């Protein structure tokens with residue numbers, strides 16, 4: 001019997017997919033899953049459970065969904081609930097409005113490729129109120145999480161050429177690995193600019209210039225990505241810092257991609273969220289014609305509704321012919337999930353004062369954000385009391401990215417195992433404590449420095465337990481390799 005060879009082999013498959021890496025779900029996370037299974041089978045370990053601090057998945061770590069969001073989604077999915085007296089009037093009104101915008105009054109129908117019109121209108125109103133400057137609903141498309149919006153815009157920026165003709169995309173280092181993964185997938189050229197750890201991960205224009213000049217012989221620089229508040233670094237950019245980036249983008253003729261998915265996650269005293277759109281608009285006519293795409297998500301903030309895959313992108317100042325191409329490109333995907341669009345609608349159009357659900361919504365929202373603020377402080381303070389670890393203040397987002405000083409003997413031990421030192425550290429941490437964090441090398445870091453990223457998402461008590469386990473491990477591990 002002849003054995004059929006597969007059409008696809010690892011040798012002949014798309015090389016760009018092979019090149020992609022996505023640390024947040026990498027080998028350490030696979031090992032965490034195995035350990036969980038071993039614990040379930042009754043294997044004895046020096047810890048009772050695995051604490052997953054590797055991914056910004058709020059509900060997976062115990063965060064409760066907001067009542068109003070789920071009421072509106074439930075009614076959208078099952079309109080019979082419109083008759084249910086247990087559901088508040090405002091949830092029914094929101095759901096009815098969304099359903100009226102859907103084909104056949106059902107979220108089971110496709111929407112326009114850019115999304116349901118009323119939801120795009122509500123999004124424009126949210127942005128207008130947030131920034132104090134008008135937003136046009138036709139500049140907004142709803143996406144399958146922010147990831148889809150980011151990839152859609154990135155695709156537009158590609159040159160279709162190889163080698164030096166490839167598009168160059170400036171990305172922060174450390175960065176959220178979606179960017180390096182997408183750049184690899186699209187065969188573009190990553191232009192990493194380092195964030196300044198000594199200045200709480202601020203963005204230095206001199207570093208932007210250095211990175212760009214070094215990259216110019218290798219690609220055609222097209223865009224700059226800014227993640228604010230930062231992942232994995234947790235910083236919130238100042239208005240001055242944003243202005244400096246906008247000036248730089250103008251001088252270098254770059255498309256601005258502002259990843260603003262953590263816009264509700266601001267904790268530190270004195271930190272405030274400024275959207276790139278607002279700052280650019282207020283910088284006057286010299287700057288406010290710059291091309292800018294801003295991304296938002298239902299996955300983060302106080303909602304944490306990652307599984308609904310809701311998101312939006314506002315894109316301004318596009319050439320009208322390019323905008324037509326953008327619409328064509330998204331229409332080939334039909335549309336994003338309508339359930340996700342509905343959740344996005346609640347985020348941009350939450351209950352107003354005087355409506356029946358207002359008090360509960362505000363209470364639940366601020367409970368989540370208050371706890372995150374408490375945990376941000378707890379994580380920063382605790383790491384900074386451990387010898388050999390330094391951690392910048394977690395001003396926003398959902399992560400800390402502490403630096404670990406690793407002794408020479410440990411570097412040698414890691415090398416002997418064929419692992420990067422931070423991966424070696426994180427694997428040992430997982431095996432000995434059950435704590436799953438991601439090595440800094442998955443996000444990028446200055447050569448010779450070592451970090452890891454942890455989320456601040458586990459519930460307060462669990463996070464306290466995690467930090468205690470962490471401290472014991474760190475001290476023992478360092479002593480072993482001194």
Ligand SMILES: Cc1ncc(COP(=O)(O)O)c(C=O)c1O
Nearest residue numbers: 056145146147176231261297299
């Ligand atoms: C900075 C940043 N951008 C985008 C995303 C993508 O989120 P989603 O696709 O769930 O909206 C994430 C997720 O963690 C993120 O941290």
